[in-house]
Amino acid sequence: MRILSAGDEFVGNDLLRAAVRAEVNGSADLDFRELSLPWPIEPFGPVAEVDEASGTEEQVIEALDGAEVAVTQMAPFTRKVFASAPGLKLVSVCRGGPVNVDLAAATEAGVAVTFAPGRNAAAAAEFAVGLLLAALRRISTSSAELLSGTWRGDYYAYANAGVELDGTTVGLVGYGAIGARVARVLVAFGARVLVADPYADRDAVAADGAELVDLDDLLRRSTAVSLHARLTAETRKLIDADKLALLPPGAVLVNSARGGLLDYAPLAPALHSGRLGAVALDVYDVEPPPADWPLRDAPNVIATPHLAGASKQTADRAARIVAAEVGRYARGEALANVANPDASAR
Missing domain, CATH: 3.40.50.720 (NAD(P)-binding Rossmann-like Domain)
Incomplete structure (x- = not known):
């Protein structure tokens, strides 16, 4: 299973990768692709039709490279991104609401989007x-x-x-x-x-x-x-x-x-x-x-500069929550926190 890990300077790729490996734990062979995003060193902002995102559509499209699953906090998943990633089935976002994802486009593309309630x-x-x-x-x-x-x-x-x-x-x-x-x-x-x-x-x-x-x-x-x-x-x-x-x-x-x-x-x-x-x-x-x-x-x-959720425990917890969804997907189980229930991850 090819996975895009699109981490940033808070929830980094090392956290995401380690959490996913621990959760999947042999239930699937993992092939990671990585994208490193500059948030929070550079502020987030709107990207195309989504809000509070970091990075560009072009960066995400290139990094997906046939990925079936993506885990991220800030990468923009727009209509253009979904149209360019026909093999994508799951986007697991480690924040309280997936505002960086076009949920309508994800649903039309058959991509399930999960989020991380309570992480911070x-x-x-x-x-x-x-x-x-x-x-x-x-x-x-x-x-x-x-x-x-x-x-x-x-x-x-x-x-x-x-x-x-x-x-x-x-x-x-x-x-x-x-x-x-x-x-x-x-x-x-x-x-x-x-x-x-x-x-x-x-x-x-x-x-x-x-x-x-x-x-x-x-x-x-x-x-x-x-x-x-x-x-x-x-x-x-x-x-x-x-x-x-x-x-x-x-x-x-x-x-x-x-x-x-x-x-x-x-x-x-x-x-x-x-x-x-x-x-x-x-x-x-x-x-x-x-x-x-x-x-x-x-x-x-x-x-203060938008620091309320900035604890090490928040980052660790966010990585574990998205990894748990990847584990459920890999084992064919029902996803826990789906933002677009009309989509199917299978």
């Missing part, structure tokens, strides 16, 4: 809580000021002091694998947790110690809000100027999910006026943000 849930949940703590307690901003030579003793003044998680109401917008983990951590800190997600199970939310409410109610009641929804047509710019206006004065907003969930335009004015107390961001509407980005000059901004 632990890393992303921990990072979101870290951003929340940093924003509520001025950890990042006070560190930057101290290193630049300014001792902000006034942060200990009552008017400027931070807020503890213990006893604070935190709203979570979205309650998938990451949002649920964040809720359980926050409850352990002693926070009151509200959840807004029209698809969440009320009993499951309650079992985690949180309360399911509608979005407007969550925004009105929350001292801090963290976004964890998937980006869809329904959720794009879910939090806009009107929604931000519902927050209590001085509230903290965290987005480590998807840049498209948030309208970034009203953030800088809200920070300058004090309407927002702080924002902590790991994702953006444009990545990387441009040089004239208004938030560069706004107060109380924490900004």
